[in-house]
Amino acid sequence: MAGNWKMNLNHLEAIAHVQKLAFALADKDYQAVEVAVLPPFTDLRSVQTLVDGDKLQIKYGAQDISAHDSGAYTGEISGPMLAKLKCAYVAIGHSERRQYHAETDEVVNAKVQAAYKHGLTPIMCVGEELEVREAGNAVAHTLSQVEGGLKGLPAEQAETIVIAYEPVWAIGTGKVCGADDAQEVCAAIRGKLADLYSQDVADKIRIQYGGSVKSGNVAEIMGKPDIDGALVGGASLDADEFVKIVRFDEQ
Ligand SMILES: O=C[C@H](O)COP(=O)(O)O
Numbered sequence: 001m002a003g004n005w006k007m008n009l010n011h012l013e014a015i016a017h018v019q020k021l022a023f024a025l026a027d028k029d030y031q032a033v034e035v036a037v038l039p040p041f042t043d044l045r046s047v048q049t050l051v052d053g054d055k056l057q058i059k060y061g062a063q064d065i066s067a068h069d070s071g072a073y074t075g076e077i078s079g080p081m082l083a084k085l086k087c088a089y090v091a092i093g094h095s096e097r098r099q100y101h102a103e104t105d106e107v108v109n110a111k112v113q114a115a116y117k118h119g120l121t122p123i124m125c126v127g128e129e130l131e132v133r134e135a136g137n138a139v140a141h142t143l144s145q146v147e148g149g150l151k152g153l154p155a156e157q158a159e160t161i162v163i164a165y166e167p168v169w170a171i172g173t174g175k176v177c178g179a180d181d182a183q184e185v186c187a188a189i190r191g192k193l194a195d196l197y198s199q200d201v202a203d204k205i206r207i208q209y210g211g212s213v214k215s216g217n218v219a220e221i222m223g224k225p226d227i228d229g230a231l232v233g234g235a236s237l238d239a240d241e242f243v244k245i246v247r248f249d250e251q
Pocket residue numbers: 004094166170171172173174210211212213231232233234235
């Protein structure tokens with residue numbers, strides 16, 4: 001279960017938020033559910049200090065990565081910088097990056113390669129816009145993003161990737177994709193991974209659903225066989241709500 005904070009919570013708020021999560025998750029063995037937060041870049045050092053200092057089980061990562069290791073790329077953050085902060089994960093190709101920063105599948109692929117080069121696990125985001133779904137092309141569109149993003153990636157790396165299926169029309173809109181519709185696309189993603197690699201590799205890859213996930217709908221989504229987790233945006237900013245999502249099996 002990963003919380004993508006997007007451009008929310010400054011570093012002081014981040015400390016308070018992670019402390020709250022850690023406290024609320026400490027009274028039981030929640031390690032069966034891997035919990036990660038993806039704060040803004042400016043929060044990562046504070047989160048690292050807290051997680052390291054208190055030996056918290058919570059993982060953390062970034063919301064983007066540069067395809068380059070260093071150089072004249074104003075405003076960019078590199079893989080070596082994220083690795084130095086001991087980030088476990090990095091979101092790549094989120095629809096907001098694709099939409100507002102013109103990230104193509106080629107760019108996503110370069111960033112996936114950069115993440116692996118520096119020991120970070122990508123959470124590669126894919127998913128269709130509303131008009132694509134309405135035209136009946138949700139699966140084809142999403143599979144093409146999967147194939148483009150994974151181009152050239154060897155099986156031993158691919159098997160550790162996390163793929164987040166996020167239908168764009170369900171992000172931040174309150175319109176959750178029906179669990180059966182989400183399962184249909186996630187099953188197709190797994191089928192594509194089996195074609196590209198092997199069934200064994202496909203079965204190891206974790207596929208998340210993202211798009212208006214809340215405590216009230218997470219259990220139904222998680223009940224689907226090809227959905228292994230959730231990438232949570234808005235609801236991850238409320239610590240109590242995110243904890244309920246993590247503990248979906250207790251509801
Ligand atoms: O990365 C998270 C997704 O964009 C979902 O956002 P949301 O839960 O606010 O709809």
